[in-house]
Amino acid sequence: GLQVNDLIKFAFECIDNDNPEFSVALIFRAFLEGAITDTNQGDYSTFKYLGRGETFRTYQGFDRNISFTFKVFVQSRQEMLPLYQKLNQLVSQVYPDYSPNYNLMRGNVVRLTIGDYIYRTTGFIENVNVTIDNSNTPWEILLGEFAEDDVRQLPHMVTVQCTFKPIMDLLPRKSSKFSPFVPLIVNKDHYLDNSATT
Numbered sequence: 001g002l003q004v005n006d007l008i009k010f011a012f013e014c015i016d017n018d019n020p021e022f023s024v025a026l027i028f029r030a031f032l033e034g035a036i037t038d039t040n041q042g043d044y045s046t047f048k049y050l051g052r053g054e055t056f057r058t059y060q061g062f063d064r065n066i067s068f069t070f071k072v073f074v075q076s077r078q079e080m081l082p083l084y085q086k087l088n089q090l091v092s093q094v095y096p097d098y099s100p101n102y103n104l105m106r107g108n109v110v111r112l113t114i115g116d117y118i119y120r121t122t123g124f125i126e127n128v129n130v131t132i133d134n135s136n137t138p139w140e141i142l143l144g145e146f147a148e149d150d151v152r153q154l155p156h157m158v159t160v161q162c163t164f165k166p167i168m169d170l171l172p173r174k175s176s177k178f179s180p181f182v183p184l185i186v187n188k189d190h191y192l193d194n195s196a197t198t
Contacts (some may be wrong), residue, residue: 010070012090013111013120017097023111026086030070033159036114037067038185062172065126066118066164074156080140081150087158093125112164119188123166131159 012026041064044057071088074080096105111120135156175182181193 008115009113009119010115011113011132012093012125013113014089014093015109015111015122017106017108018100020109024089026090028070028072028083028086030072030160032114033069033071035068036117039065039067040184046102064166066112066166067162068114068164069161071157071159074140077151080152080154084152087160089131090125090160090162091128091130094128106142110164110168112166116191117185117189119186121166121187122169123164126163126165127144127161129161131161133157133159 010028010030010032013023014026016024032147040062042061042062045056045060046057048055067107072083074083093108093110095108097108098105107124109122109124111122113119113121134154134155137155139155140151140153142151142153170183172184173182182188183190183192186192
């Protein structure tokens with residue numbers, strides 16, 4: 001797999017619902033594994049006219065999903081607690097948050113960074129799947145003989161699969177000669193904007 005944080009930027013920023021200016025960064029020392037899938041799908045409704053054989057379609061909108069998998073390792077005794085704290089906070093992003101005044105349920109917004117392909121893109125995490133492959137990872141064995149409070153009986157390696165749904169902070173549209181720069185990907189700066197370099 002591709003090791004991240006040594007080679008590329010890989011982070012989640014969990015935005016505070018009560019103060020959007022404040023966020024908590026979750027940076028994993030991890031290996032990206034397998035494919036990163038960026039699915040962009042147009043939505044068309046179909047209909048037929050009486051007496052015509054063709055199928056007609058009208059455009060209704062689009063949807064986008066970004067899926068990726070990464071592995072995290074406990075490589076030292078000191079890493080176990082902070083790694084599982086971060087993993088627990090990541091898992092919690094699919095659970096509800098409650099407003100302090102009315103105790104109303106609400107979702108959670110994060111910013112995702114994967115290198116410069118996706119840079120601080122706002123959205124929400126649709127799912128977080130944690131897999132513990134007992135064929136390939138040992139567990140920490142705590143026998144209880146000593147007063148050890150910094151380790152637990154936990155696997156040294158977990159695989160995390162996430163699906164992320166971006167929330168566009170721009171008007172998503174087709175690139176054309178009138179609007180050539182629509183930063184759907186590589187959105188950090190104007191790298192894809194030809195007019196910025198010519």
